[in-house]
Amino acid sequence: MTITTIGTAVRLRAVSRIYGTGESAVTALDAVDVDIAPATFTAVMGPSGSGKSTLLHCAAGLDRPTGGEVSIDGVSLTGLSERALTKLRRARVGFVFQAFNLIPALSAEQNVALPLRLAGRRPAAGEVREMLAEVGLADRARHRPSELSGGQQQRVAIARALVTRPAVLFADEPTGALDTTASREVLRLLRTAVDRHAQTVVMVTHDPYAAAHADRVLLLADGRVADVLDHPAGAPEIAVRMARLEER
């Protein structure tokens, strides 16, 4: 990896996101400051409506904040055109969603190659296969999403998100629709990406077990960062902190 990082992979400064106007305005994010260090695995948790998804969308450049500044890999997103933003996402950001991650018309291999092709680059020989092998699906390259299990689809999505070697990978409830075994496999893959390839990962989840794989857990409530938990000891500890948050 040759991308130079200036201290943080993702930096949020006083980021606010307000939906609607006037009386019906809803503040989803309230002047949030967050720094995500490179080669770390960050989990974002919080009760529903706490703004955790909005945080992810704003941090990833999918949604534009109403105030504050977001930088990815040292590049400020403020004032970027839709086209420039798309190109930045393509080059420096990877996504894994809860469901519907793959284009149904394309095979696993084609889905993985999609970001490269959209960037106008012909995938190098074996590049895509290697990526698929890394997520353990080398033998499924020519299968369509409908021929893969939910867990396998999610693993293809991870391969696709990692194929461009992005500065940061955002995952929005990646295990939300999976059974325990498949969840474990997906989390293990994300962890491996951080440990072995120094990948930066930011994951939104409501599952303490999933969050336990992270280096750091951000707990959100009412659009603010309410608590930070570094190197959590395990799921029970996270669950306790979560419960405390919800009781307030």
Next chain:
Amino acid sequence: MRLAWDMVRHRFAAFAGTFVAIALGVGVVAGSTTLWASSQPETPQRLSATPVLVHSPSVGDNDDGYPEYRSWTIAEAAALTGRLAALPGVTAAIPDPAFYVQRVVGGRPTGDPETALTEGHAWSSAALGGYRLSAGAAPARPGEVALAGPAPGSRIDVLTARGPATWTVTGTTDGPGFYVADATAAALSAGVRLIGLTVSGDAEAVAAAARSAVGTDGTVLSGAARDRLEPESVTRIRWLGAQLLIAMVALGSFVAIFVVASTCALSAAQRRREIGLLRAVGATPGQVIRMMYAETLVVAVLGGAVGVPLGALAAPLLAPPLVAAGLEPAGFAVTGQPAALAGSFALGIVVALAGVWTAARRSSRVPALDALRDAAVEHRAMTRPRWILGVLGIAAGAALLIALPTMSTDAQSSAMMGAAMLLLVGAALLAPVLIAPLVRLTTWPWRRGATGMLVREGTLTGARRVASTAAPVLLTVGFAVLLTGTVSTISQSAGADEAADVPAALVAAPDGVPGLSDAAVAGQPGDSYLSSHALVTVGGTTTRYGVAGTDGLTGVVLSRELADLPRRLDLRFPDGTTTTLPVTAVRDDAPEAILLPRDLVRRHDPGALTPAVLLDGPAGPATGLRVLTARAYVQIDIDEEGEIVQIFLAVLLALGVGYTGLAVANTLLMATAARREEFRALRLAGGGTSHVLRVTSGEALLAVATGTLLGGTVALFCLLAARRSIEEEIGQAIELVIPWGQNVAVALVCALVAVVAAGVPVLRARAGSR
């Protein structure tokens, strides 16, 4: 491009509507243009063996845009023939007089009356077609004839302008036509308009020599230019056919764009999530647009690949019906037209890309965040451009209708059509707004039942979906009401007008002949006139006027509209001679522009026939004559015209309804398939398949009813506005006739297609879930 191909391959169902629309559109256009391009003027067969032809000079174009020719006088023709025969390389110069002759078999005239007018020829002109005697000898005396078929020595009954005759067959020819002795032909025909040159050596050199020899006394035609000698009757038939084919091409392309646009819009709405995902993983708006264009291109190429052979194969099959309907000349054959096929293929691609244009632009603006939304819920039924265009269309259409009475008569009909198109498109665009109140109104009686409630709420929340079903119905019903209403109203009032012009109760009319011979007219009690024509030159311009030869006249009588002509007229008759005659009177009720003494007309036009006799006593029997009431006589012309109009109507309506069916079926198939989840929920809530079917059918019918209502209303407004302006102009009330039966049939076909298309995915889903 690779991506687009995979998309199309995977989701062919979503592209099926576009595919079928393009395939059919390209098929219609390829077939029509092949027919149109095959229908080229041709040198008449009986002149085909003559390399150089000299035609009498043109005196300018007539009102229809065709050149008007004068005949050479006998002396002129003889002098010119002599001059031409003396040219080096010319083996013979053969004048070609033509006259009316029709064979009578068993008392009945045979053959096509129109063609019979020029079936008689001089024997020497048989050489122009390369025809030879296969048996017997050439005709030499009056009453002798050579023709194909009967053996030499047999006798045949014929009818000429003079009356019935019995001719002796002296020879059998190997080509069509009646050939008589040259002197006999000259006596029967009205002047010579054509001289053929047979040549030895280079035809073009002879043609050049002939050109300088003829000067302004005629036009020399050689090679492909000889095609201009196509008889005017054939040119008119081909022109009529071309009108139909042009209308088919225009309508075919218009509705194809419409269907492609609505299909693409719907499928783009259904693919919002997928496009959001593409945007999230790094597709720029431009890449989304390019992908959708590429997808459509793939579908258009496939559609064209099916449509082009379809059209090419259908064209030859359509030739006989077109000939039978009088829209192409007898002997019309389809030839391969690669340029027409290539053009149709290209048109299909252009049409498809034009259709996908707005959908692609809208899709490109889908935010990446949409990949995360489940939503199939329609956000807004109306977009701002839709509002603007819809209101503009209605306003422009209404303005045109209001301005209608101030326009010239010629501009009015096209302005009315333009207004109708604007209003219909405007109504289609605004349909989502109009649907809500209409649905509330029509479903009010059923608001308590579960089905009623579901249909009502389903259509109200999915106004855009209902609008896409209603739009094609709206267009078709609108055009159907407009076209059938216009045609019926015009023919109704025209029939009444013309019947009023025929005073006598009974008419002796031609029966299987182009007109009555002198013998048939002689002795009939009542009024009649010989129908002919003359060229009148005033101040350098020559105009052709209809001439009626009547009894009891001494000079020239003009009809009222020619009252401005000078008091002494130079008349050039069909035989080429010019006479100056004094105008003696002006009459209001003249049957033709100029009235002349009957014997004068007969002398200068030996081929003149009598259109009919207005009887004031019992008619005597004669060959090729029947007695009709005045109304029935007038009705013949109206029916003939009406028949062609009906064919036009039927073809255009069938095309329109066919495409509507396609659009409606496609919209409903796609929309209902996408609502599978919703219907599964309905089933879980205790509804049976019959329940689901009731809901889909109810919605489909509601959409068709909305389209019918809106389309019918718009068309009715246009018709009423047109009536008002015409009434104002002619100062007479017109009865508006709308053939409700035909229009109800159109609406019913739409309804049937809609119900079936909405029901099929439901039944298929049930079969799949078992």
